[in-house]
Amino acid sequence: MHTQGNFETLDPQEAHNKQQLQKSREIFELQQRAFRESPFPEEKLRKQQLVALRKAIIKHQDKLVKAISADFGCRSFDETLLADILPTVLNIDHTIKHLREWMKPEKRSVAMLFQPAQARIMYQPLGVVGIMAPWNYPVYLSLGPLIAAIAAGNRAMIKPSEYCPYGNRVLNEIIEDAFSVDEVCMIEGGADVAAEFTQLPFDHLLFTGSTNVGKKVMAAAAENLTPVTLELGGKSPAIVAPDVTADFAVERILYGKCLNAGQTCVAPDYILCPEDKLDELISAFKTRFQQLYPDIDNGDYTSIVNDAQHARLKSWLKDAQEKGAEIISLAEPGESRQRSMPLQLVTKVNTSMTIMQEEIFGPILPIIAYKDLKQAIQIVHSQPRPLALYLFTLSQRLENQVLRHTHAGGVCINDTVTHVGQDDLPFGGIGPSGMGSYHAREGFLTFSKAKSIFKRGRFNSAKMAFPPYGNLVHRLIYRWYLR
Numbered sequence: 359m360h361t362q363g364n365f366e367t368l369d370p371q372e373a374h375n376k377q378q379l380q381k382s383r384e385i386f387e388l389q390q391r392a393f394r395e396s397p398f399p400e401e402k403l404r405k406q407q408l409v410a411l412r413k414a415i416i417k418h419q420d421k422l423v424k425a426i427s428a429d430f431g432c433r434s435f436d437e438t439l440l441a442d443i444l445p446t447v448l449n450i451d452h453t454i455k456h457l458r459e460w461m462k463p464e465k466r467s468v469a470m471l472f473q474p475a476q477a478r479i480m481y482q483p484l485g486v487v488g489i490m491a492p493w494n495y496p497v498y499l500s501l502g503p504l505i506a507a508i509a510a511g512n513r514a515m516i517k518p519s520e521y522c523p524y525g526n527r528v529l530n531e532i533i534e535d536a537f538s539v540d541e542v543c544m545i546e547g548g549a550d551v552a553a554e555f556t557q558l559p560f561d562h563l564l565f566t567g568s569t570n571v572g573k574k575v576m577a578a579a580a581e582n583l584t585p586v587t588l589e590l591g592g593k594s595p596a597i598v599a600p601d602v603t604a605d606f607a608v609e610r611i612l613y614g615k616c617l618n619a620g621q622t623c624v625a626p627d628y629i630l631c632p633e634d635k636l637d638e639l640i641s642a643f644k645t646r647f648q649q650l651y652p653d654i655d656n657g658d659y660t661s662i663v664n665d666a667q668h669a670r671l672k673s674w675l676k677d678a679q680e681k682g683a684e685i686i687s688l689a690e691p692g693e694s695r696q697r698s699m700p701l702q703l704v705t706k707v708n709t710s711m712t713i714m715q716e717e718i719f720g721p722i723l724p725i726i727a728y729k730d731l732k733q734a735i736q737i738v739h740s741q742p743r744p745l746a747l748y749l750f751t752l753s754q755r756l757e758n759q760v761l762r763h764t765h766a767g768g769v770c771i772n773d774t775v776t777h778v779g780q781d782d783l784p785f786g787g788i789g790p791s792g793m794g795s796y797h798a799r800e801g802f803l804t805f806s807k808a809k810s811i812f813k814r815g816r817f818n819s820a821k822m823a824f825p826p827y828g829n830l831v832h833r834l835i836y837r838w839y840l841r
């Protein structure tokens with residue numbers, strides 16, 4: 359038995375969780391008080407905060423890449439620099455460049471009937487916001503939402519994933535270097551700490567993670583009427599259209615799929631390939647994989663993050679095999695690397711297999727052959743609406759056909775994954791792959807209140823509509839507008 363605040367009788371993990379929970383409540387209140395005292399930080403201060411964050415990232419980058427590599431078992435420093443740190447820094451630069459124009463009040467039109475008057479929108483900070491992150495890109499997915507939250511003038515609390523303890527330690531140093539606790543702070547812990555975190559009455563909560571946990575987060579946030587942005591996962595298809603060669607598509611699919619060993623929310627989840635190109639496609643995968651990863655042990659190929667994820671992926675391969683699938687491993691697992699899983703192509707798949715029912719989130723790639731593009735589109739429709747849709751074509755007609763007949767959070771044509779790094783495009787899912795968006799101006803808007811302001815001047819034209827009703831002005835208004 360123990361009492362609140364007395365951690366000595368708890369096991370270390372439990373004590374740590376209790377401490378983090380207590381810390382999160384205290385810091386939440388501290389940030390709320392600080393926000394009340396200064397509810398509308400100027401552009402200059404926001405930019406100073408973003409610059410401080412940028413400097414801290416640069417200062418700690420070497421430590422950060424090493425820590426994240428240790429969290430994964432193997433993740434090359436380049437992969438962390440390219441896909442985690444660089445997009446974060448570019449996002450800061452883009453935000454600093456555009457912040458003034460985003461913050462500007464926006465003039466809106468006033469209908470003739472209400473003239474003379476003015477209408478405008480003023481963007482105001484929300485207050486204290488929560489950010490919850492997964493483990494796969496621990497820097498970009500924690501600090502990306504933070505950049506938008508700060509740009510919009512908020513205070514923020516970040517709950518990163520418990521799967522990256524080393525990375526979190528360095529992230530915490532970055533946060534502590536750049537901010538005071540009443541501006542930004544990090545709360546660490548597992549699912550129980552996370553669940554308590556979602557119960558804090560934040561002014562907005564941005565969650566990045568799985569669809570199942572996203573539902574729990576939304577339910578908890580509803581208790582406080584906290585608005586949520588949910589950045590979730592899903593099965594993102596890659597359609598190879600009939601007009602391009604298999605090699606054209608494979609060159610562009612392979613990197614996006616193998617990045618972080620497929621542990622990417624927007625990794626191509628399955629391929630739709632014209633029937634007559636199937637053999638060519640498999641052969642292109644074999645050749646290109648060899649070119650990218652001639653030695654699976656050389657440190658370029660990321661490991662599966664932990665034993666549980668590794669076991670999950672292996673059991674899904676077994677399930678597929680037992681149900682008639684053919685598995686083509688593009689290399690032998692690395693010997694000196696723990697939890698190494700080279701890309702596994704899977705053919706002869708059917709919908710009874712777990713790999714066609716759940717988001718794969720790893721280096722397994724089912725390939726489905728289709729007769730015509732219409733059938734490929736039908737297969738996309740048979741799955742929940744995806745986070746990303748990839749299309750490989752040089753034909754404008756085929757591009758239009760797919761764009762007009764499919765739903766997706768975002769579309770990337772003739773490439774994979776890189777659409778996420780476009781700082782001027784919003785990013786977000788649809789249906790089970792997410793709700794709301796961030797990145798670009800939309801991130802600023804997500805963390806802002808768009809306050810509508812309507813202003814009349816000296817002359818009160820509204821009184822022409824006052825009772826008693828039925829006079830000439832009323833009749834003229836009705837005749838003019840209700841024609």
Ligand SMILES: NC(=O)c1ccc[n+]([C@@H]2O[C@H](COP(=O)([O-])OP(=O)(O)OC[C@H]3O[C@@H](n4cnc5c(N)ncnc54)[C@H](O)[C@@H]3O)[C@@H](O)[C@H]2O)c1
Pocket residue numbers: 490491492493494495499517518519520547548549550552553556566567568569571572574575588589590591592622623624717719745787792
């Ligand atoms: N849309 C995107 O931008 C994006 C980006 C990366 C990953 N993802 C998705 O994230 C998933 C993989 O990441 P993950 O395994 O870390 O996801 P996850 O849902 O298991 O965990 C995400 C966060 O939620 C917390 N959490 C766990 N249980 C919770 C609970 N009961 N209540 C509240 N919070 C809880 C975790 O501690 C972690 O911080 C995949 O589905 C992937 O597609 C989405």
